[in-house]
Amino acid sequence: MIMPMKVLEENLNKHVALLLKDNRVLDGVLTGYDDYMNMVxxxxxxxxxESxxxxxxxxxxGSNVVRIVPK
Amino acid sequence: MIMPMKVLEENLNKHVALLLKDNRVLDGVLTGYDDYMNMVxxxxxxxxxESxxxxxxxxxxGSNVVRIVPK
Amino acid sequence: MIMPMKVLEENLNKHVALLLKDNRVLDGVLTGYDDYMNMVxxxxxxxxxESxxxxxxxxxxGSNVVRIVPK
Amino acid sequence: MIMPMKVLEENLNKHVALLLKDNRVLDGVLTGYDDYMNMVxxxxxxxxxESxxxxxxxxxxGSNVVRIVPK
Amino acid sequence: MIMPMKVLEENLNKHVALLLKDNRVLDGVLTGYDDYMNMVxxxxxxxxxESxxxxxxxxxxGSNVVRIVPK
Amino acid sequence: MIMPMKVLEENLNKHVALLLKDNRVLDGVLTGYDDYMNMVxxxxxxxxxESxxxxxxxxxxGSNVVRIVPK
Amino acid sequence: MIMPMKVLEENLNKHVALLLKDNRVLDGVLTGYDDYMNMVxxxxxxxxxESxxxxxxxxxxGSNVVRIVPK
Structure with a gap:
């Protein structure tokens, strides 16, 4: 078993796609996060x-995050 | 009686379907989770x-999860 | 007076109907629950x-549960 | 001054009407409650x-409750 | 400076108007409240x-309350 | 750096505009607040x-407040 | 790895754009914040x-904030 926070750690400095509650998707390099899943x-x-x-x-x-997909 | 977290544990490395609050359904192999029902x-x-x-x-x-169905 | 959690306990291994916030209704046998009203x-x-x-x-x-009706 | 929980206590085994966030109204006899305003x-x-x-x-x-009216 | 809870205390047994999140307005005499702004x-x-x-x-x-207006 | 609560303190007895989640705007003199950003x-x-x-x-x-603008 | 709160600190007295849950965007100079991501x-x-x-x-x-973009 792997902890969700551990998967975040493994993806530090790698590309991830973040889906937010308002349906926006952020693609970028994960450079930081904390216990609340606040992320940089x-x-x-x-x-x-649309754009x-x-x-x-x-x-x-973090409270706006639905799911994180390492790429 | 069985604890909900225990059922998650029993389904580690097995297929589950996750229904999210935005009606998306994720089918995949459960490889991890934590006390907040964050899941990997x-x-x-x-x-x-639509697709x-x-x-x-x-x-x-975890806060986006409605229900988990082991498959 | 009876505690809500006690009524859950009395309904272990019995049929209940769960109304969720998204209006879905789950009919099934209650086999477990915890303090957050997470349920199995x-x-x-x-x-x-529709179906x-x-x-x-x-x-x-548990956070998706509106009400539980023992049957 | 009277505490809200005290008014619940006074209405044990009496008829109350519960308004929920989804606009449903439950009329019934209050037989139990806890600190989270979970109720039986x-x-x-x-x-x-409609019906x-x-x-x-x-x-x-409790998190679905808007107001309680003793009858 | 006055604490919000102190203003509630000053309005005990007086008329207040409560605006709820669902836009309902309750006019009545405030006879009690607690730390969560649950109110009687x-x-x-x-x-x-409409009516x-x-x-x-x-x-x-309390979680349904938007604002309280002493009258 | 200035703490948000400190800015509230500096605006005691001054005019502020409060934007609420339901888009209402309250203009008034801030006479009190607490740690939850409940305000008087x-x-x-x-x-x-419309009016x-x-x-x-x-x-x-406080949970209904979006932003506070000192005037 | 960098903590999200550390990035806020690095942007003190600099321009940031704040996206709120209601889709408003605030452009301004970040002069303060606290642990709840309340910001000044x-x-x-x-x-x-529209305007x-x-x-x-x-x-x-803080509970209204979706994302912060240093400029």
Whole structure:
């Protein structure tokens, strides 16, 4: 068995896709996180319902996260 | 009586279907979880309202989970 | 006076109907629960807005539960 | 001054009407409750948007309760 | 500076209007409350989107309260 | 660096505009608050989607607050 | 690895864009925050669905924050 937080740790400095509750998807490099699943991503591209934009560094509040997909 | 967490434990490395609050269903192999029902699934196929996609490994935040069905 | 958790205990291994926040109803045998009202049901039939399906064993996250009706 | 929990206590084994967040109203005899306002009702009649049904005993999760009206 | 709970205390046995999250407004005499802002009101008149009704005593779960207006 | 609670303290007895989750805006004099961001406002004018009304003193439950703007 | 709170600290007195749950975006200088991600911004411009307005100083309740983008 592997702990969810351990999988986050294994993906540090790797590309992940974050799905948020508002259906936005953030693609970027996971550079940090904490116990609340607050996360820091670098080189982020955000895909919303209609468009995509580059955001650079992003801090995401954990309570908005649905799922994380390592890429 | 069986504890819900015990049923998760019994389904480690087995196929489960996860229903999320946004109606997505994730089918995959349960490889980990924690006390908040955060979960790790491998070989995930996600079925949404209109389409299905393969996601590989997925970390799901427990607060989005409605129900888990062992398969 | 009877405690709500005590009524759950009395209904162990009996049929209950669980109403969830998304209006799904799960009918099944209550085989377990914990302090968060996470629950395990066996022989589940789930009735949604339009259809019914057999699910076997189901773990339900307590935060999605509206009410439980012993049958 | 009277504590809200004290008013619940005074209404043990009496008729109350419970309004839930999904607009359902449960009429029944309050037979139990706990600190989270989880409640047990007997002889319940539930009135929804369109119809009424008899449910017998019902356990309600406190987080779904809007208000309680002793009758 | 005055604490919000102190203002509740000052309005004990006085008329207040409670706005709930579902837009209902309860007018009544505040006879009790606790640390979670659960409240007891007497002689309540409830105004919803379309109609008004007399409810007598009402226990309101604090998590549904938006604002309280002393009258 | 300044703590958010410190900014509230600096605005005691001054005009602030409170945006609530339901899009109501309360303009009034901040006369109190607590650690949960429950707040007391005096001389409140509330602007909703369609109309404005004078409310006098208002106690706001912190969980409904989106942002506070000192004026 | 970098902690999310550390990235906030590094952006003190710098421009950030805050996305809120109601889709508002606040652009301003981050002058403070606390452990709940409550934040203080100065020189704020708020962009909503249809219009933009200058707000000066704003205190944002952390529970409304989706993501923070340093600029």
């Amino acid at each position: 991503l670098d080189d982020v591209e955000e895909a919303g319902e 995509t934009k580059k955001l650079g560094t992003v801090i995401v509040r | 699934l491998d070989d995930v196929e996600e079925a949404g309202e 299905t996609k393969k996601l590989g490994t997925v970390i799901v935040r | 049901l066996d022989d589940v039939e789930e009735a949604g807005e 019914t399906k057999k699910l076997g064993t189901v773990i339900v996250r | 009702l007997d002889d319940v009649e539930e009135a929804g948007e 009424t049904k008899k449910l017998g005993t019902v356990i309600v999760r | 009101l007497d002689d309540v008149e409830e105004a919803g989107e 008004t009704k007399k409810l007598g005593t009402v226990i309101v779960r | 406002l005096d001389d409140v004018e509330e602007a909703g989607e 404005t009304k004078k409310l006098g003193t208002v106690i706001v439950r | 911004l100065d020189d704020v411009e708020e962009a909503g669905e 933009t307005k200058k707000l000066g100083t704003v205190i944002v309740r």
